[in-house]
Amino acid sequence: MTEHSHLTVKNNTIVSVDAMGGDHGPSTIIAGLLLSTKQHSNIEFLVHGPEDKLAPLIEKHQLSKFCTIVHADSAVSMDDKPSQVMRHGKGTSMWSAITSVKQKEAGSCVSCGNTGALMAISMVRLRKLPGINRPAIAILWPSFGVNRFNVMLDVGADIRADENDLLQFALMGASYARNGFGVDRPRVGLLNVGTEEHKGRTELKLAYDLIMDTAETGNFEFVGFVEGSDIPTAKVDVIVTDGFTGNIALKTAEGTAGFIGRSLRQAFNYSLLSKLSAFFAYGPLRRLKRHTDPRAVNGGVFLGLNGTVVKSHGAADATGVAAAIGLAYRLGEAKFSTKLAARVASANGSIKEDRN
Amino acid sequence: MTEHSHLTVKNNTIVSVDAMGGDHGPSTIIAGLLLSTKQHSNIEFLVHGPEDKLAPLIEKHQLSKFCTIVHADSAVSMDDKPSQVMRHGKGTSMWSAITSVKQKEAGSCVSCGNTGALMAISMVRLRKLPGINRPAIAILWPSFGVNRFNVMLDVGADIRADENDLLQFALMGASYARNGFGVDRPRVGLLNVGTEEHKGRTELKLAYDLIMDTAETGNFEFVGFVEGSDIPTAKVDVIVTDGFTGNIALKTAEGTAGFIGRSLRQAFNYSLLSKLSAFFAYGPLRRLKRHTDPRAVNGGVFLGLNGTVVKSHGAADATGVAAAIGLAYRLGEAKFSTKLAARVASANGSIKEDRN
Structure with a gap:
């Protein structure tokens, strides 16, 4: 093994972290890093933000051997407009965190900050994959499936999607389910207002045919139209829709x-008796919370870029941050970004061949 | 009072019922009628379906003094296509039930049958209100509002809606909340992917301005864009969206x-202990079910036609059927259809004046 390939492999287990995003500030994010090190012993971090703030926090949690601080003076706020950040965001921790992925110093990037700004900087810095028109945000939706969640995209990267975009979402979502969660042959459904083939908007009927024709090349199964009530079920692994509808859902x-x-x-607060019964119901209610806990499935992934970016919920606590970091780590380690690029290129190739 | 006006007033408390729709057959629907008579002592029914099946059921529940059977040989099935029913549905109980509203023999109509067929027959028999382009289906959404539910439309009458349709939905939804549930000055929100004015699709931005300009004439308050998470909250009474998005939501x-x-x-089924705690939690869980019970808010209303048609859920039990009938009764008694027509005409008049 050459020195260079050794370095590449090592960098895949490094996660680049924007320490200044999120509603609870850097201390919650650093606490999330600590939790991650207990789940992944060979994980390392590039931590982006003001050194004077981050160094004591890292010291306090005895994380020095896992972390390299990359100093960044400023931070993107939740109110900043994406268009402004795109032009003037260079000194921010978010910009710096994404740059580490661009320069292959890390296998993936995590931020709890402003979603619009994160997508805008990611587009500018990482660029779209060849053959991708609209990148998408894919989230994990709690479900009765074997993995206890399904993949849904797009949930808001863009409010539009035509039939070709929907096809790309199907390809990317299937590749994500396969590489991120070991679903060999993901079942992909297209969200609509009914399951009959003649239903819905024109672009959905066109996308139906395109996705059907690409299922074999794309190594997924197309289950056809699915409805809103199907999203949390075990009949589908990946739900494809435009970013407007996905965000509303x-x-x-x-x-x-x-x-x-x-x-x-x-x-349970209604009366003394019901308060007492809440005491007895503590176990089952905690079990319910665990099964439906959004913190366990925290992390929206930006698909369709040259690099992996994970958006954590702004309100995430340390457990939520650790979940997003764990996801980024797994995707980085699996070289997901490279595999996704190959999958999109191969599908586009075969579509073009079919058309010739 | 003349004989004729006496008759008109009387007919407003008559509900025309399609006894053959629904998954559970006519016996559940007749059981629902029985429950309704306990809530509304002066209610009467025109019951549409095969006389030989209905007469024994009505007899059994001692409902003869409340019911007049209108014989209809056949029934619309759940699989029938709307376009076929529109042309060949004349002998069905659904067609007959709507015809009673057209002929003013009843103040409103209820069916548990095929939604598409019911909308198609309603359009053909009752016709659209002057000034209405697309009728809409409005449902009641469980919420923390004072009435414990909000009005949402369109949830699937049509998959399209432009800015003018959305304005009409706002007017009709506000009128429905006022006349059906006594909300003096309903707060109307327009469903979007964010609350900032610049967000969303073009027709939403155009609708925003149109609805804002019509709020005073329409006697409602416009709260602007709302998000999916706002639907069950107390910050809005009426949520306006197109039928595709509404159905997905x-x-x-x-x-x-x-x-x-x-x-x-x-x-609660996890272990013996959790099963025991379910026993203690019985009261609170029953209270939860009551608060979130869809049966209590059963009934989608078709808005924008010359007459009131209420669609009950196909799977509704007697309690659900009674809820839909109670809603139809209240709307019929309030002469909602006439008031809605006047409201739409006046708003259209003022819009035209403004444009002159």
Whole structure:
């Protein structure tokens, strides 16, 4: 093995972390790093942010041997407009974190910051994969599937998607499920208002045919149209939709879960007797929370770029941050970005051949 | 009071019922009628279906003094295509039930049958209100609002809606909330992927301005863009969206609630101890179910037609059927259809004046 290939392999286990994003500040993010080191013994971090703030936190958690600080003066705020950050964001920890992926100093990048800004900087710095028109954000949706979650994309990278974009989402989502979670031949569904073939908008009917024709080359199974109620089921592994619809569905599910959770708390707080019964129900309720816990599946992945970027929820606590970092680590280690590029190139090639 | 006006007032409390729709057959629907008579002492029914099947059921529940059977030989099935039913559906109980509303023999109509067929027959028989381009289906969404639910439309009458359709949905939804549920000045929100004014698709930005300009004439308050997570909250009474997005959101919420419900049952079935704690939690869990019970808010209303049609869930039990009938009764009694027509005409008038 040459020195260079050795270096490449090593860098795949390095995660580049924007320490300044997130609602709870760098201390929560560093606490998340600590949790990650207990799950992945050979993980290392490039930690981006102001050295004077980060050094004491890293010291405190005895993380020095895992971390290299990359100093960055400023940070992107939640209110910053993507267009501005794209032009003037050079000194920020977010920009610096993505640059480490571009320069192959790390296998992947994690940020809890402003989603729009993160996507904008990622586009500018990493560029789109050849053959990809619109990158997408893929999230993990709690489900009754074998992995306890399904992959859903796009949930908001772009509000538009035509039939070719939807085909690319299918290819990328299947590759993500395969490389990230070991689903050999992912079952892909296209989100629609009914499962009959004649239903829905024109671009959905066109995408139906395109995805069907590409399933074999893309090494996935196409289960056809699926409905909103199918998203958390075991009948599908990857759900494909445009970023407008995906974002509405995701936030509606969050709202529904919040509504039921609050109703459950109200029901157990209703009377002295119901408060007592909450004590007895503690075990099952904790088990429910664990199964439906969004922290366990935290991490939206940007697909379609030359490099892997994971967006963690802004409100994530240390457990949530560790989940996002674990995901980034697995994808980096599997060289997912390279495999995805090959998959897209091969599918595009075969589509072109078919058309010739 | 003349004989004729007396008749008109009387007919408003008559509900026309398609007894042959629904997954559980006519016996469940007649059981639902029985429950309704306990809630509304002056309610009466025109019951549409085969006389030889319906007469014994009505007899059994001692409902003869509330019911007039209107004989119809055949029934629309769940698999029938709307286009076929529109042309050949004349002898069906569904067609007959809607015809009673057209002929003002009843103040409103309820069916548990095929939604597409019901909308198609309603369009053909009742016709669109002057000034309405696309009718919409409005449903009640469990929420933390004062009425414990919000109004959401369109959830699937049509997969398209331009800015003018969305404006009409806002007017109709506000009128429905006012007349159906006594919300004096409903707060209307437009569903989007973010609350900032610059976000979303072009037709949404155009609709934003149109709805804003019409709020005062339409006697509602416009709260601007809302997100999926806002649907079950108390910050809005009426949520406006196109039928594609609305249908995806509705089914995603159903899927999420089903996922959490099943997870909750699994959690309580986990061990002997957790089964025991389920016994103690019986009261709070029943209270939760009541608060989030879809049966209590069963009933999608078709808005934008010359007459009120309520679609009950196909799987509704007697309680669910009674909820849909109660809704139809209230709307019929309030002469909602006439008031809605006046509201749409007045808003259209003022829009035209503004443009002159």
